[in-house]
Amino acid sequence: MPRKDLNDMSIRIKKVANEFGNSPLGKSPLAKQPLVATPSTIxxxxxxxxIKSKPISHDISQKTMNHLIEAGYHDIDKLHKSTWEERTEVLREGGYNRYREQSATNLGNLAQFVMDKYDGDLNNLLKRAHGRREKTRPLIKEIKGIGELAVELFFDNVQSVWPSIAPFVDSRSLQTAEEVGIGANMQAVYSALDQDPKQMSWFVNGLSSVRLEKKQFAIEST
Structure with a gap:
């Protein structure tokens, strides 16, 4: 690729990451906590x-996620001890109505799955996969309520604390990257971001914001 094209691509990548990007969980009550691979973070x-893989508005899914965090359900013990009725009420408060009952069940199953199979810590799942993305994917999909899109959204964020997953961009964001002239070569993008997995996650979240806010022109015109 000619140097000018590389420079243009690099400028667009940095704009997506810096102007539209956000850290994983950056819009949740956990935003101010250090981004490290604790069991609660994963x-x-x-x-x-x-929550966000369901066809529901981003605002509602983010509000629901915030309520789940405020309820302390990112703590495996608290989630495991919660009742279906309690989880349903938290989801209702978040406005997550269409998928509320099934999601309450899925959250209960998630807690039981993590406790039984990974001793309460999903970092053990990555160890079982020997840190390899292609082996991590089917293990994550064993969780009820986690389909292909949910795996992609999880990888978008978890690469920030599980560096062996990077570089990763979900399929919808990859299409956005092509639309704004960045292209689909994520290894090139990763290099432009100094192979920093946290920056890669910010970049992917930036692409998601560009898509949701319909800001493609702001990047294309850079």
Whole structure:
């Protein structure tokens, strides 16, 4: 690729990351906490993917996620001890009405799954996968309520604390990257971001914001 094209691509990448990007869980009550691979951080990212993968407005899904965090459900013990009725009420408060009952069940199943199979810590899942993305994917999909889109959303965020997952961009954001002239070569993007997995996650979240806010022209015209 000619140097001018590389420079243009790099400028667009930095604009997406810096102007539209956000850290994983950055719009939740966990935003001010250090971004490290604690059991609660990984569990929160799984819940985030589970909630946001349903065809429901982004605002409602984010509000619902915030309520789940405020209820302390990113703590595996608290989620495990919660009742179906309690989880249903938290989801109702978030406005998550269409998928409320099924999601309350899925959250209960999630807690039981993590306790039984991974000793309460999903970091053990990554260890079982030997840190390899292609082996991590089917293990994550064993969680009820986690389909293909949810796996992609989870990888978008978890690469920030599980660097072996990086570089990763979900299919919808990959299409946005092509629309704004960045292209689909995510290794090139990763290099432009100094192979920083946290920056990669900010970039992907930036692409999502560009798509949701219909700001493609702001990047294309850079």
């Amino acid at each position: 569990l929160a990212m799984v819940m985030d993917a589970m």
